[in-house]
Every structure is written in C-alpha cells, then in structure tokens.
Amino acid sequence: AQSVAQPEDQVNVAEGNPLTVKCTYSVSGNPYLFWYVQYPNRGLQFLLKYITGDNLVKGSYGFEAEFNKSQTSFHLKKPSALVSDSALYFCAVRDMVDSNYQLIWGAGTKLIIKP
Amino acid sequence: GAGVSQTPSNKVTEKGKYVELRCDPISGHTALYWYRQSLGQGPEFLIYFQGTGAADDSGLPNDRFFAVRPEGSVSTLKIQRTERGDSAVYLCASSVGVFGAYEQYFGPGTRLTVT
Numbered sequence: 328a329q330s331v332a333q334p335e336d337q338v339n340v341a342e343g344n345p346l347t348v349k350c351t352y353s354v355s356g357n358p359y360l361f362w363y364v365q366y367p368n369r370g371l372q373f374l375l376k377y378i379t380g381d382n383l384v385k386g387s388y389g390f391e392a393e394f395n396k397s398q399t400s401f402h403l404k405k406p407s408a409l410v411s412d413s414a415l416y417f418c419a420v421r422d423m424v425d426s427n428y429q430l431i432w433g434a435g436t437k438l439i440i441k442p
Numbered sequence: 443g444a445g446v447s448q449t450p451s452n453k454v455t456e457k458g459k460y461v462e463l464r465c466d467p468i469s470g471h472t473a474l475y476w477y478r479q480s481l482g483q484g485p486e487f488l489i490y491f492q493g494t495g496a497a498d499d500s501g502l503p504n505d506r507f508f509a510v511r512p513e514g515s516v517s518t519l520k521i522q523r524t525e526r527g528d529s530a531v532y533l534c535a536s537s538v539g540v541f542g543a544y545e546q547y548f549g550p551g552t553r554l555t556v557t
Contacts, residue, residue: 359543371485371548378543429498430487430546435484
C-alpha cells in the first residue's frame with residue numbers, strides 16, 4: 328500500500344539557519360513526489376516536484392528537495408530560513424505505475440522560524 | 443493568470459440545513475478535485491472529476507454529499523442535512539490532467555461551520 332510519513336509534527340529553526348523537513352514514502356513502483364505549503368488561513372500552494380532525473384529538485388521561494396531512492400526519502404530543504412517560511416508543509420506521493428491517480432498525503436509538518 | 447477560486451470563503455449554517463460550495467478551476471484544467479481538511483491535518487480526498495463526469499466519488503463520506511460539474515468547468519459540492527461533524531475547510535483543486543506528474547493547484551478553501 329502507498330503511504331507517506333512526515334515523522335516530525337513540528338520543526339523549529341532560527342532565522343538564517345538551514346532547515347530540513349523530512350518525508351519518507353512507500354510505493355510499489357517508482358514515485359512522483361510533491362511538496363506543498365499552507366500558510367495560515369490559505370489554501371495549499373505547490374512548491375516543487377520530483378518526476379525523474381536529477382535527485383536535487385529546486386522549487387519556489389528558495390526551497391529544494393532531495394530524492395533518495397535507497398532511503399525512500401524526499402526531504403525538503405532551504406539553506407537559510409526566513410521568518411516568512413513559517414507554515415504547514417505537506418509531502419505527497421503518487422505511484423508512477425499504479426493506475427490510482429490519487430495523491431497520498433502526509434500528515435503535515437509545522438515549521439516555525441524564530442527571529 | 444487566475445487561480446482556482448472558491449465561494450463562499452466562509453459559510454455558517456445550522457444543523458440540518460442544505461449548503462452548496464462552489465469551485466471555479468483554472469481555465470483549461472480538465473481534472474477537478476474536492477478535498478476536506480480538518481485543522482492541522484492533510485487533505486482528505488472526497489471526489490474527482492475528469493471533464494463533466496465524476497470519475498471517482500469513493501471519498502464522499504455518505505449519501506448526504508454530492509458534487510456536480512455539468513459543463514466541465516465550475517463544480518458545486520452539495521451537502522444535505524448538514525451535521526456538526528461536517529464542519530471543516532473544503533478545498534478544491536484542479537490540474538491539467540489526472541495521471542502522472544501533474545501537480546494540483548488549490549483554491550483558498552471554504553470554511554464550513556455547522557452549528
């Protein structure tokens with residue numbers, strides 16, 4: 328069965344420090360992987376996705392994510408955190424092979440950037 | 443260009459009443475999804491449309507929930523005999539296609555409160 332795990336409910340980072348939000352997945356085939364961000368009282372915004380090719384994917388707002396097939400992970404990273412990055416982050420996966428179109432969503436990680 | 447829009451942004455209704463929630467997707471997007479999101483949780487899939495037809499409504503919680511997309515663009519989620527447990531944020535998303543690596547673009551959501 329397909330699944331996504333975001334092992335941390337909350338991540339606290341000081342402004343200017345690097346940040347990592349973790350995501351691991353389980354699919355039967357190869358994955359399409361996505362990160363979304365949700366600011367307070369807003370809808371979800373697409374950040375970046377991994378389809379194929381380079382394991383390091385760059386997205387919006389200076390975020391990037393690294394696909395690691397052996398560890399089945401797709402961690403979200405940013406070299407220098409901003410207070411405005413504080414939000415709820417969701418990882419999602421879709422199996423390339425499985426005909427199920429649905430995105431499988433993680434439970435979300437609350438990122439808090441302290442000045 | 444215009445993103446996904448949803449109306450109303452907030453809806454307060456009494457238990458037992460009927461409500462309609464509207465979604466206007468990005469022009470040209472053939473796939474449309476409805477999700478429900480409770481505070482601090484990931485999106486819960488309800489239904490998706492490919493064109494005019496509801497291709498999968500397996501996420502609808504019961505027969506009080508129904509959705510239509512008569513012309514393949516705007517969609518309406520309808521909830522009959524609302525219950526307090528229906529209170530949540532209802533999100534709509536659209537994408538260019540259903541399968542593969544297409545990301546979904548979300549609207550701001552409708553916050554439904556059943557009193």
